[in-house]
Amino acid sequence: MPEHTLHIKNMVCRRCVMTVEDICRELGLKDARVELGSITLSDSPDQSTLDNLYGRLRDVGFEPLKSPELTTVERIKRAIRHYARHNHDDGKIKLSAYLEDAVKLDFRHLSRLFSSIEGRTIQSYLMSQRMEYVKELLFDNELSLAQIADVAGFSSVAHLSRAFKKSQGMTISEFKDSGQRTGIDEV
Known part of the structure; x- marks a missing residue:
């Protein structure tokens, strides 16, 4: 069966991952593989389980992402958070090149998408x-x-x-x- 990936907003640390893992376990989703920003299941859950999962995630401050654009913006944010803390380790790589490599899309597209959804620039989010x-x-x-x-x-x-x-x-x-x-x- 194909894997089913759910994208989650506001997952920013290892404790967030552990919290989502606990919720998945409590809902009987034992095969869930949780990473920052996503839950991958071995098969698609039924709508009732999905609604319950989304409700529990919202209760603890996470937000399920439904559109590809929102998912891309979360990937940009995750990459920027990493860049802000680790760029000195990476030899001062230029932000545009780093984001293109991390998100696998053209920087101009990423910049326009981010600004249109977030109402601020990538540079202001980085700062x-x-x-x-x-x-x-x-x-x-x-x-x-x-x-x-x-x-x-x-x-x-x-x-x-x-x-x-x-x-x-x-x-x-x-x-x-x-x-x-x-x-x-x-x-």
């Missing part, structure tokens, strides 16, 4: 993800500002500081004093 990464690193308090700037893809501490102030409306010091963070799926 929000980079800022959340910077906040995480600031909270960890293990790296200097120079190291954080380098790891997060900024050319200098001054560049990081300006971008942080513009993006967050406060300085890095003010942020450290306030202790505010946003969930990665809310960015």
